[in-house]
Amino acid sequence: MSAAAGLPLTTPGQGRGLLDVLDRRYLLRLIVRKELRVRYRGSVLGMAWTYVKPAIQFGVYFLALGVFLGQREAVPDYAVYLFSGIIVMNFFGEGFGNATRSILWNAPLVNKIYLPRELFPVASLWVSAVHFFPQFLVLLVAAVVAGWRPTPAELAAGVVGFVIVALLALGLGLLFGAVNVFYRDAENFVDLIVMVATWGSPVLYTWNLVHAALPEWLWRIYQANPLTAAVELFHYAFWYGGTGRPQSLPAGGAPLPPDLWTWAGIALVVSLVVVTVGQIVFRRLEGRFAQEL
Template identity: 80%
Template sequence: MVTPGIGRGLLDVVERRFLLRLIVRKELRVRYRGSVLGMAWSYVKPAIQFGVYFVALGVFLRMRDTVPDYAVYLFAGIVVMNFFGEGFGNATRSIIWNAPLINKIYLPRELFPVASLYVSAVHFFPQLVVLLVAALISGWRPTVAEVLAAVVGFLIVAMLALGLGLLFGAANVFFRDAENFVDLIVMVATWASPVLYTWGLVQAELPRWLWFVYQANPLTAAVELFHYAFWYGGTGRPALLPNGTAPIPDNLWAVGGGALVVSLVVLVVGQLVFRRLEGRFAQEL
């Protein structure tokens, strides 16, 4: 006998995979209802972002002179941050968006943040294909370590986005300001990670203790893992860049492992907070 209304968190999502697929299909239909471009928006937004940043930083600020294949370097970081930003933001808003369902029937509430992350992954993979093609054109021939780096980077971002989405999604039910904080976090995270610039420039300017704080950001590790996976091989794997800094941190795998642990901790904390508050969702909504 199981007490009604008490679930097992994310384990229930695994058992109800069919229901998860239904929610994902519903979200995709609602999102693109009446849209002319439909899934093509998965390409339009990152293309515009890439164009603006490449012209502003690559051309005007001459980043392409100091970073070989700067276009691939830039797009690898944009792909990571788009996945994180969309997954985190939509997971935060998912409970509010699905209030009619939550008020009518009981089903594992975690289904909604997970479905939002799933939709973000659906948008992520077309961008990844573009990144793969660009990397191959630039001369990229991956090694096993580089492929593994891409997998680890993806897991870091997915767990971090879901963990924060569960945490802020629960808070957003009670305080609508939470989703506004999410937008600020995503904006700051884009500039606080080596997406538009190289990590060596940061290391040269920050004091040692603040540099460790910078590296402790899981998104920093995820972006660098994607750079190592898709950009580094296409540059001929040089020891130094033209500006004299190393292209990839020497402790990349140690930082990546730490980021994986931090993301897992965030996921566990987010799940615990979500389960603690989910019993009041229907009442508050």
Template identity: 55%
Template sequence: MRFDPVALMKQSETGSTIQLQTPGRSRGLRDVFSSSFLLKRIVDKEIQVRYRDSVLGLVWSYIKPAVQFGVFFLAMGVFLGLNKGLENYAIYMFSGIIVMNLFGEVFGNASRAIVGNGGLIKKIYLPRELFPVSSLLVAWVHFLPQVLILVVVNLIIGWHPTWVQAGSFFMGSFIISVFSLALGLIFGTANVFFRDAENFVDLINMVATWLSPVLYMWVLVEKSMGALVMHIYMLNPLTVAVELFHDCFWAPTAKYPINPEQWRVVPHLFTLWTPIALVITVATLVLGDFLFRRFESRFAQEL
């Protein structure tokens, strides 16, 4: 166990011995579950700091995606005419945008979490994984209002969700949450030693929306690049997560497509690509957790 003054006093009173562990060693993400109180405090702090002196506060969780949606819908839906060739294109696009918003916020903030909390890390020891995990929880605070908006709009136009669609939502949410956290652990570790990592994070976030079927249909990739490139394209867990959200929120509302091939989700989404995405996601998390634990003993020194 780590150094704990209270435990040390209790052990000294009973005359037994206590074994101390070298500071900086941890059990990785498992320490997060035993530090729920600290995690809650960090999440509260992050939300308060972000909206300090802000008039609108959490209302920005609605304004930012609304503006983003408006810009993309005008450019892609109106100017490029995608709104005419795809039924309920607004639902299609917004269900993908909220997935990428969650990814971008978790990945970006988790990658900067260690450097951003360097002052605290240098003063006391606490499980450093709490900081990137807190970025995930804060992102969900902003993600849920966006999902609520999408659900309300879908219900208005006659959406009747099934258990399969509910499963698509939870599976897509799991993939995007875990994958973005895993990348945050990897790049957050690299960012401590090489500040250039932040530039790579910004670059990935910038192109991520365009490398997933958020603004366009997956069939365009297959038609333009061929089946081989399409298979490589589907190895991206972000693509699978977006398609799972499309299956949940958009596909049931597109009841009268001009051409079914233009609107159905990727073939074998559940039987092939979702299991592959889960394997890649979990493997990335294991790698991220390993690298984080491997180098976290040097974080305070480097910061």
């Protein structure tokens, strides 16, 4: 009797979704390395592009909003405040966008062999994290120069904010990545979502301006957006301590929204729900990926 005789039968091409990614970590690392090599093949600057884009973004926003519109006077250490939000949105935008396109980018592998298709969106998110951490180091240096002395709660806020963004980008990437195989318009929707999310989260302005302009019910919807909570958690982690933890801003508003940890918990739950929905849709559609590609 062969060694395989006692093993239970399984349906070919079906797996356990994201759990299979954990069992194939070595293969995941190979895909990540392949994506990094392909991305920078023939590039002169290589990984230096990780700094160029956020530097230009920061310069444009700081000049337009900080200098021309006076946010530099209204928000202490506005440069740290702005950059901490920018790197959050860059991580989300790159992770979400690349995960959406990951199945198409890896069409030859999808057509030739069976492997957990979730490997590709997860690998794209991993590549986005690789690009995130050099920007994060710049933020740390700027925060320390500004006088940053974090408390354990503030450090925990940064970790929770990162987890929220990673989960949200992965969940949306699974959902839109599966749909994008059948309808290429999904890529255009992703670009629109990222653009709206950047301006619809307190990256470039303070939450007080939104609270003053919206009715209470709409304000609560705004706060329930996981990206809003993630950005505010990064502000709490890397900006708030460098400003001396003031009770109010020079303009009269509070530096942090009320019930921040409550909204962070809601954001974490919403992100987990998005991952669950994305995984369900992805598994329902993945059986037709090869024939569509």
